[in-house]
Structure formats: structure tokens, C-alpha cells
Amino acid sequence: MTRHPSTVLVWFGVLGGAVAWAAQFVAGLAFTFAQCNAPPGRWDLPVQRWQSGLAIAGIVVGLASIAVCVRLYRQTRDVDHAAETERLGKGTPPPVGRINFLATTGLLVNVLALSIMIMTAIGAPFLRLCQQA
Amino acid sequence: MTDAAGQVPRSAHAERSRAAAAVDRSRAAQPSGWWGMALFLCSEATLFGTLIGSYFYLNFGSHRWPPAGITPPEIPGPAISTAVLVGTVPLMVLGAAAARRGRRWSAVRWIVAAFVIQIAYLATQVLLIRHDLLDFTPQGTAYGSIYFTLLFADHAHVLLGLLLNGAVLYKVARHGLTNYWLIGVRGLALYWYVVVGITVAVLFTVLSPSL
Amino acid sequence: MATTVSPRAKQYTDELDRLWTERPGVLGWLTTTDHKRIGIMYFFTTLAFFGAGGVEALLIRSQLIGPNGHVLSPQAYDEVFTMHGITMIFLFVIPMTTGAFGNYLIPLMIGARDMAFPRLNALSFWIFLGSGLFMYAALLQGHAPNAGWFDYVPLASKQFDPGNNIDYYGYGLIFNGISSTIASINFIVTIFKLRAPGMSLNRMPLFCFAFLAVAFALLFALPSLSVAALFLELDRQLGFHFYDAAFGGAPLLWQNLFWIFGHPEVYIIILPAFGIATSIIPAFVHRRMVFFPLVALAEILVAFLGFGVWVHHMFTVGFSTLTTVYFAAASLIIVIPSAIQLFAWIATIVTGTPDFQTPLLFIIGFIVYFIIGGLSGITVAAIPFDQQVHDSYYIIAHFHFVIFGAAVFPILGGMYFWFPKVTGRVYHELTGKVSFWLTFAGTFITFFPMHIVGILGMPRRNYTYPPDMGWTLLNFIESIGSYLLAAGLILIVANLAISYFRGPRTDPPFEGDTLEWATSSPPPPYNFAVIPTVRSPYPMWDKEDRERDNQRLERGEGLLNLEHATPATTVQDAQLDEILSMPSHSPWPPLTALALTGVFAMLVMQHYWIAFGFLVVGGLTLLGWHQNEEQA
Numbered sequence: 004m005t006r007h008p009s010t011v012l013v014w015f016g017v018l019g020g021a022v023a024w025a026a027q028f029v030a031g032l033a034f035t036f037a038q039c040n041a042p043p044g045r046w047d048l049p050v051q052r053w054q055s056g057l058a059i060a061g062i063v064v065g066l067a068s069i070a071v072c073v074r075l076y077r078q079t080r081d082v083d084h085a086a087e088t089e090r091l092g093k094g095t096p097p098p099v100g101r102i103n104f105l106a107t108t109g110l111l112v113n114v115l116a117l118s119i120m121i122m123t124a125i126g127a128p129f130l131r132l133c134q135q136a
Numbered sequence: 137m138t139d140a141a142g143q144v145p146r147s148a149h150a151e152r153s154r155a156a157a158a159v160d161r162s163r164a165a166q167p168s169g170w171w172g173m174a175l176f177l178c179s180e181a182t183l184f185g186t187l188i189g190s191y192f193y194l195n196f197g198s199h200r201w202p203p204a205g206i207t208p209p210e211i212p213g214p215a216i217s218t219a220v221l222v223g224t225v226p227l228m229v230l231g232a233a234a235a236r237r238g239r240r241w242s243a244v245r246w247i248v249a250a251f252v253i254q255i256a257y258l259a260t261q262v263l264l265i266r267h268d269l270l271d272f273t274p275q276g277t278a279y280g281s282i283y284f285t286l287l288f289a290d291h292a293h294v295l296l297g298l299l300l301n302g303a304v305l306y307k308v309a310r311h312g313l314t315n316y317w318l319i320g321v322r323g324l325a326l327y328w329y330v331v332v333g334i335t336v337a338v339l340f341t342v343l344s345p346s347l
Numbered sequence: 348m349a350t351t352v353s354p355r356a357k358q359y360t361d362e363l364d365r366l367w368t369e370r371p372g373v374l375g376w377l378t379t380t381d382h383k384r385i386g387i388m389y390f391f392t393t394l395a396f397f398g399a400g401g402v403e404a405l406l407i408r409s410q411l412i413g414p415n416g417h418v419l420s421p422q423a424y425d426e427v428f429t430m431h432g433i434t435m436i437f438l439f440v441i442p443m444t445t446g447a448f449g450n451y452l453i454p455l456m457i458g459a460r461d462m463a464f465p466r467l468n469a470l471s472f473w474i475f476l477g478s479g480l481f482m483y484a485a486l487l488q489g490h491a492p493n494a495g496w497f498d499y500v501p502l503a504s505k506q507f508d509p510g511n512n513i514d515y516y517g518y519g520l521i522f523n524g525i526s527s528t529i530a531s532i533n534f535i536v537t538i539f540k541l542r543a544p545g546m547s548l549n550r551m552p553l554f555c556f557a558f559l560a561v562a563f564a565l566l567f568a569l570p571s572l573s574v575a576a577l578f579l580e581l582d583r584q585l586g587f588h589f590y591d592a593a594f595g596g597a598p599l600l601w602q603n604l605f606w607i608f609g610h611p612e613v614y615i616i617i618l619p620a621f622g623i624a625t626s627i628i629p630a631f632v633h634r635r636m637v638f639f640p641l642v643a644l645a646e647i648l649v650a651f652l653g654f655g656v657w658v659h660h661m662f663t664v665g666f667s668t669l670t671t672v673y674f675a676a677a678s679l680i681i682v683i684p685s686a687i688q689l690f691a692w693i694a695t696i697v698t699g700t701p702d703f704q705t706p707l708l709f710i711i712g713f714i715v716y717f718i719i720g721g722l723s724g725i726t727v728a729a730i731p732f733d734q735q736v737h738d739s740y741y742i743i744a745h746f747h748f749v750i751f752g753a754a755v756f757p758i759l760g761g762m763y764f765w766f767p768k769v770t771g772r773v774y775h776e777l778t779g780k781v782s783f784w785l786t787f788a789g790t791f792i793t794f795f796p797m798h799i800v801g802i803l804g805m806p807r808r809n810y811t812y813p814p815d816m817g818w819t820l821l822n823f824i825e826s827i828g829s830y831l832l833a834a835g836l837i838l839i840v841a842n843l844a845i846s847y848f849r850g851p852r853t854d855p856p857f858e859g860d861t862l863e864w865a866t867s868s869p870p871p872p873y874n875f876a877v878i879p880t881v882r883s884p885y886p887m888w889d890k891e892d893r894e895r896d897n898q899r900l901e902r903g904e905g906l907l908n909l910e911h912a913t914p915a916t917t918v919q920d921a922q923l924d925e926i927l928s929m930p931s932h933s934p935w936p937p938l939t940a941l942a943l944t945g946v947f948a949m950l951v952m953q954h955y956w957i958a959f960g961f962l963v964v965g966g967l968t969l970l971g972w973h974q975n976e977e978q979a
Contacts (some may be wrong), residue, residue: 143923143925144914144923144925144926145926146909146912146925146926146928147925147926147927147928148910148927148928149928159925162919162925163924163925164922164924165540165915165916165917165918165924165926167915168463168536168540168915168927169462170539171463171535171536171539171540172463172464172467172532172536175531175532175535175536175566176528176532178566178567179528179532179569179570180570181564182566182570182571182572183573183574185570186570186571186574186604186607187574190574190589190600190604193597193600193603194589194595194600197595197597198595205594231807241626241766242561244447254644271384273580274585274587275585275586275587275588276588276593276594276783277588277594277595277597278589278591278594278597279595280588280589281578281582281589281596282586282589283577284578285581285587285589299966303970303973307973345874
């Protein structure tokens with residue numbers, strides 16, 4: 004990997020898990036609301052299959068984000084930060100120290116997002132469909 | 137126009153088009169006015185996200201959608217008029233680009249062209265809504281309530297855009313493309329990009345029973 | 348900080364004074380765009396509403412001091428507890444933190460001379476004032492909102508609440524929401540664009556991080572409330588059917604929309620308190636904040652995750668477990684960023700050399716209450732337990748611990764902390780300590796027994812209770828506690844009020860680490876004579892930089908004294924980008940707010956065409972606003 008990884012990769016690392024959680028959340032809720040709040044017979048959605056699938060997809064993205072963060076962290080931790088801060092301005096790539104910071108941030112964000120997705124996923128296969136809480 | 141060190145511009149002093157364009161080019165970051173409009177549009181986009189979410193919430197909770205006795209919406213009329221509105225986006229892009237190059241009257245022409253089409257769009261939508269009201273009303277069912285509220289909210293934003301068009305065009309034509317009004321033109325263009333995007337989302341939502 | 352300036356430096360500061368001083372008198376205050384004056388106006392207005400909300404609380408506790416109380420009729424009780432909730436949340440705690448503390452302090456902390464949009468700032472205050480008076484007009488009319496601060500349908504529908512009580516609520520919240528939306532846009536742009544050169548994002552005070560998170564949360568949460576209120580008024584006024592099950596509507600839609608706003612709202616309430624705590628702690632323990640970047644990240648995470656937990660207010664409505672599991676999971680995980688901050692505060696205090704003056708005492712009180720309130724919060728994140736205690740006094744205990752204990756205590760501590768800076772006088776320290784202990788004890792005695800009486804089954808929002816339920820003694824204790832709490836609060840206000848007029852005029856006895864402490868007390872109208880040099884998150888501890896600023900003043904560098912100017916910088920690295928010319932006094936914000944008040948007043952009276960007329964007038968005031976080529 005080059006000294007300055009692509010912006011897309013950095014932001015995937017920081018936000019991938021959080022975005023995956025948000026997507027799993029919105030889509031999962033849509034499915035459960037649709038199936039369980041609707042009058043009987045309106046829909047016939049395989050809700051638990053969808054929930055499991057969304058959870059797996061989200062967890063995979065979350066793990067990938069964590070992997071990216073770990074790799075970025077390792078690549079950027081031994082950097083002369085003082086030298087990097089001189090080259091700021093329009094059009095210059097972000098300083099390597101900033102990428103190191105973002106990688107650390109991403110680790111925390113993604114671990115939390117992953118935890119939520121895993122906790123949600125644990126419930127999905129075992130809960131009886133549309134049983135009231 | 138620059139500060140004592142001659143390094144950064146005192147932007148309020150850019151009262152002519154070329155000077156304003158030079159300030160615009162020299163900035164490394166978006167101006168405050170652009171940020172203000174962008175954040176306002178985040179709020180409005182969230183508003184429409186909530187309205188669209190409410191539409192589907194009511195949809196999912198119903199036995200039939202639309203309810204019995206209401207014809208599913210027609211696609212051609214709304215789709216064509218919305219497509220025409222989408223066509224004003226390149227015109228606003230060109231208007232904002234012309235303003236950023238200091239081309240005052242070119243910017244005015246592009247915005248006026250978009251303005252005319254936007255007025256025609258709104259007039260068409262009023263006719264379509266009047267037609268819908270013959271079939272069902274907002275007081276008849278929850279479907280009618282959310283359908284007309286969603287459309288009215290969207291068109292209220294289009295109307296606000298038309299008023300903003302008028303105000304910005306008047307100021308630019310009368311007082312010139314100062315730094316302030318160049319930011320105004322950029323903000324106006326941003327407003328239209330987001331409102332057109334919202335209109336497309338609203339279109340897909342209200343036409344969803346027929347898709 | 349006392350500064351003796353040379354004649355040359357005084358010449359420069361006199362020039363800046365001439366540029367930035369606003370006109371005196373009432374007209375000056377009406378047309379002000381100075382963020383400090385606006386902050387002060389917010390402060391006194393919200394304090395008045397706090398008093399009103401407090402009186403409402405005392406009426407509630409007096410009614411419940413014994414069984415079968417007769418202080419309030421059932422109808423009056425409904426109005427009082429509803430207005431108490433609305434007042435405390437929308438008219439006190441949010442505008443006090445964002446409007447008073449945020450407006451006054453943020454430009455000072457970031458080294459700016461004003462907010463990004465000064466006239467918009469004034470507009471947000473006048474709209475807030477209008478919305479508060481609008482809602483209290485309902486009380487004066489005897490038609491105050493009466494269905495609780497979350498106003499569930501179908502109770503709040505026209506069928507069951509036919510008067511205009513609920514219309515004051517619905518229109519009032521939309522009205523109030525405009526003020527908060529404008530304010531949040533102003534905060535974000537100010538924090539992004541107006542930081543002093545060198546104050547990159549990682550050098551920004553934690554107070555500013557908290558307010559950035561609050562502003563984004565407000566921006567994305569308020570639309571949901573506005574839509575909910577819009578649907579409610581369309582149902583009530585025009586016969587729409589959003590919430591009407593008989594016509595295909597969904598009463599639960601109200602609850603979902605309300606709590607999509609309502610849960611982020613409680614983080615909006617608490618985050619500024621976190622910011623105040625992170626300002627006070629380093630000042631009194633003489634140590635940098637432990638885990639500074641993690642605390643900043645945690646503040647943002649709390650705001651973000653707070654959007655995913657709203658159904659935990661609705662665990663008893665009958666959603667399926669497949670739905671509620673999403674919210675239970677997120678509600679448990681959101682504890683972690685809060686805990687990170689808690690550990691950071693405690694670690695900073697323990698590893699520093701604490702000086703237990705009044706402001707720090709309030710922060711320690713805040714930490715105690717946040718821990719207890721947070722623990723009860725974790726218990727109700729568990730669905731089965733929540734289903735037992737929902738709508739009982741256990742919930743009232745939980746949220747008063749976190750809202751009063753954990754959000755208001757930092758406000759009180761902040762009042763003491765920044766009082767010397769804002770007024771140039773010093774409060775009486777011993778009285779301050781006494782006021783803290785009274786308030787702390789009063790809070791505990793009032794709200795802790797509510798956990799027990801809630802588990803014993805006492806429901807909330809009941810105007811009285813029978814004598815044989817085993818709740819009598821605990822309610823009596825709670826009511827006595829509330830009078831003690833009131834005494835503590837009155838002592839705080841009295842201490843500060845008397846000190847304002849008779850306290851010693853001297854430099855503040857303590858100093859924080861952020862830039863507002865670099866100015867005189869009170870700060871001059873232009874805030875900073877020279878735009879400060881910033882090279883760390885603790886600029887007041889960088890003595891060489893502050894000395895360098897004094898030298899630059901002597902040389903006349905970085906004054907920006909040719910006009911009413913402040914610098915704009917880039918978002919991430921705060922590199923100087925342009926010099927902005929800022930507007931000064933303007934009549935248009937109060938006029939626009941007046942027109943908007945007319946709109947809502949006419950709407951609630953159902954004079955729709957006159958309301959439209961006021962809207963047109965409002966549009967005309969906006970044209971007047973833009974007649975000169977100033978920034979917004």
C-alpha cells in the first residue's frame with residue numbers, strides 16, 4: 004500500500020461498520036414492521052431469513068472495516084508527525100498522522116457497531132415470528 | 137481587497153463580478169453561506185425522509201394500499217413533468233459555474249431558463265393534483281392524507297425555490313454579482329439540486345403502488 | 348485576566364471598541380447581533396422559564412404530598428405536569444445550554460469575534476422568546492396543553508381533546524423548533540469556519556465538540572417532531588387521518604415520530620452538560636483531560652447512536668420481539684461511549700490535584716447522578732424489566748436523575764464557573780458551597796424514593812393516590828425534598844444576583860484552559876484585540892503563545908481593525924482562508940420573529956387568511972434583511 008492510502012479506503016475503514024449497522028437497522032425494521040405490524044395476509048415475507056441475511060452482511064462489512072483500520076494503523080504508526088504537518092493545504096493529501104488517528108477512531112466505531120449487529124443477530128433465529136414482546 | 141499582509145481576501149469588498157470570482161477561486165474551503173444552505177438542506181431532506189417513512193409505515197399497516205375505491209396513481213403525467221424538472225439541474229449547474237467565473241449575465245440567463253421550466257412544472261403539478269382531488273381527498277382516508285401532504289410539502293419547497301430565484305435574480309441583475317450574491321447563486325443552485333432530488337424520491341414514493 | 352496595556356495598544360483597542368460597541372439602551376438590546384448580548388438574553392429568559400417550570404413542579408409535589416390531595420383539580424393537574432415537561436425541556440434546558448452557554452462561549456473559545464451568522468443568531472433568540480410566550484399564553488387562557496409532554500394520540504386527538512390546548516402544543520413545538528434549527532446551523536458553521544488559525548479540529552475544546560454533536564443531533568432530530576406535530580394539526584384542524592385507525596391511520600405513528608425526535612433530544616439535553624464538565628474539570632484539577640480524543644469521539648458517538656434506540660420508550664406497545672431486539676441491542680451498547688466519558692472524568696479528577704470549589708462540586712454531583720441515572724437506564728434497556736416499570740415513578744426517577752442531576756447540575760456549576768468571567772465580579776464561595784449541598788440533598792431526597800415507589804406500583808400522571816397503597820410516606824419525603832431543592836436553587840440565584848451588584852470587582856479567582864479566559868472580565872465587545880495563536884487544545888496553558896499575542900498587539904499585527912471583521916478558516920486544519928465582514932445591529936431579526944409569532948397566533952385562533960398575511964409580512968422582513976450587502 005502507498006504511503007497515502009485512498010480516501011475511499013480510509014473512510015470505509017472509519018465508517019463502514021456504522022453505515023452497515025444503519026443499513027441493517029433500517030432494512031431490518033422495514034421488514035419486521037411490514038410483516039408484524041400489517042394485517043394478517045398482507046405480506047408473506049421470510050422475515051427471519053432476511054434478518055439473518057442482513058445481519059451476516061452487516062457483520063461481514065463491519066469485520067472488513069476493522070481489518071482495514073488495523074492495516075492502516077500498522078502502516079501509519081511509525082511516522083514523523085512533525086514533518087507531515089508542514090505539508091497542509093488545498094490539494095495536498097491528508098497527513099499520515101491524521102490517517103493513524105482515523106484508523107484508531109474507526110476501530111472503536113466499528114467494534115461498537117459490530118457489537119450491536121451481533122447482538123441483534125443472536126435474537127433473529129430464535130425469536131418466534133411476530134411474537135409480541 | 138486583501139488584508140494588510142496581502143494574503144487572504146477581505147471578501148465583502150469584492151463588489152464586482154470578476155473580483156467576486158477571484159475570491160471564490162482563492163478560497164480553500166466552502167464559504168459560510170454555502171455551509172448554511174447545505175445544513176438547512178440536510179434538515180429539509182430529513183423532513184422528507186420522515187414524510188416518506190410515514191407513507192410506508194401507513195402502507196405497511198393497511199389491508200390494501202391504496203384503499204378500495206381509490207385508483208392507483210397514473211405514472212406518465214407525474215413522471216414526465218418530474219423528468220422535465222430534473223432537466224433544470226444542468227441549467228442551474230451552468231448558471232452557478234458562470235457565476236463562479238464572474239459571468240454575471242450568463243449566470244442570469246441560465247437561471248432564468250431554469251426558472252421558466254420550474255414555473256411550468258409547478259403549474260402542471262397543480263393541475264395534476266386538482267385532477268387527483270376529484271378521485272379522493274385528504275379527509276377521506278389516511279392514504280389521501282399522506283399522499284396530498286407529501287405532494288404539498290414538496291411543491292411548497294418548489295414554490296419557495298421560485299421565490300428564491302426571483303430574489304437572487306433581482307439582486308444580481310440590479311446590484312451586481314458581489315461576493316455575497318455569488319454565494320447566494322451557489323446556495324440557490326444547491327437548493328435546487330436537493331429539492332429536485334427530493335422531488336424524484338417523492339415521485340417514486342407516491343407512484344410506488346403502480347410500479 | 349487583568350492586563351495593563353501600553354498607550355499604543357490602548358489606541359488599537361479603542362479603535363476596535365468604536366467598531367464593535369453597539370448602541371446603548373433598550374434599542375441596542377432589541378437590535379443586537381452581539382453573541383454575548385444574545386447569550387445573556389437567552390440566559391435570563393430561560394431562567395424565568397426555569398422558575399415557571401419549578402413552580403409547576405412544586406405544585407405537583409404539593410398535590411402529591413399526601414393521598415387524596417386537593418391542591419389541584421384533575422384537569423389542572425394535567426395541565427401543570429404537561430407544562431412542567433414542555434417548559435423544562437423546550438423552554439429551559441435546551442435554550443439555556445445552546446442559547447445561553449453556547450452562544451456566549453463558543454465564539455470566545457474558538458478565538459472568533461462573533462457567530463458565523465450574527466443576525467440569524469438574534470432571530471433564533473426572538474423566535475424562541477415568541478414560542479415561549481405563545482405556549483404560556485395557553486396557560487393564561489386556561490387552555491394549556493394537557494396530554495403530557497409527549498402528547499400521545501388518540502388522547503390528544505380532536506375527538507378526546509376538543510379545545511385548543513393541544514393546538515398550542517402542536518403549533519408551539521413547530522414554532523420552537525425553527526429557533527433550534529437555526530441555532531444549530533449557526534453553531535455548526537461557526538465551529539467549522541470561524542476557528543482561530545491553528546485551531547485544527549483536534550485542538551478544538553471538548554466543549555465545542557459537544558456542541559457540534561448537539562447541533563448535528565438537533566438538525567436531524569427536529570424534522571421528525573415537526574412532521575409529527577404537522578400531522579397532528581392537520582388531523583385536528585382539517586380532518587386528515589394520519590393517526591386515525593378507523594380511516595387507515597396509525598396512532599402508533601405519532602409515538603414513533605415523537606420518539607425518533609424524543610430520544611436524540613435527551614442526548615441533546617445531556618451533551619452540553621458533558622461539554623461544561625470537560626471545561627470545568629481541567630480548570631480545577633490542574634490537569635489535562637485524560638483520553639481527550641476518546642472523549643471527543645464518545646460525544647459524537649452518543650449523538651449518532653442515539654438515533655437508533657427510540658423504541659425503548661415503546662417497549663409496551665406490542666411490537667414484536669424481532670423489532671424490539673434492534674433497539675434493546677443499541678440501547679445497551681450506547682452505554683459504552685457514556686462510560687468512556689465517565690471514566691475519563693473520574694480518572695482526570697483522581698490523577699489531578701482537585702481544588703473543591705463550587706463549580707467542581709457541582710460537576711462531582713453531576714457524576715454521581717449520572718452514574719445512578721445511567722444504572723437505572725441500563726435496567727430499563729432490558730425489555731422484561733421495562734415492561735414492569737413503564738409508566739411508573741421508576742421511570743420518572745430515572746429521567747430526573749439524568750436530566751436534573753446530570754444535565755442541570757453542570758448548568759448550575761457552569762453558572763458559577765463563568766460568572767466571574769461574564770460579570771467581572773466574584774460570587775460568595777461559602778454560600779456557593781452551601782447552595783450545592785442543599786441542591787444535592789434536595790435532588791436526592793426528591794427523586795431517589797421515586798425508584799422505590801415506582802417499583803411498588805405507583806403510576807405516573809395520576810393526580811392523586813389512595814391512602815392504603817404504601818406510597819404515602821415516600822411521597823411525603825419526596826415533596827419535602829422538592830422544597831429543599833427549591834431552597835437550594837433559590838440560594839444559587841440569590842448568591843449570583845447579590846454578587847452581581849455587590850461582589851468584589853476583581854479578576855476571576857480561577858482560570859480555565861480555553862480562550863475565553865484570555866479576555867478581560869467581562870470580555871470586550873470585540874472579544875480579542877488580536878486573533879489568537881493556537882497550537883494546542885489548552886491555549887491558556889501555552890503561556891508563550893499568549894505572550895506572543897500581547898506582543899502582536901503592541902506591534903498592531905492581526906488586529907483586523909479596518910472594519911467589523913473576523914477571520915474565516917478551513918474546516919479541518921483552520922488555515923486562514925478569508926476575512927469576513929460581520930453585520931452589526933439590525934432590526935430585522937425581531938421584526939421577522941414578530942411576524943412569525945403573528946402567524947402562529949393566528950393559526951391557533953383558526954384565522955388562516957390572517958396567518959397567511961403575517962407570513963407575507965415575514966417574507967417582506969426577509970427582503971429588508973437583505974437590502975444591504977452584508978453576510979447573513
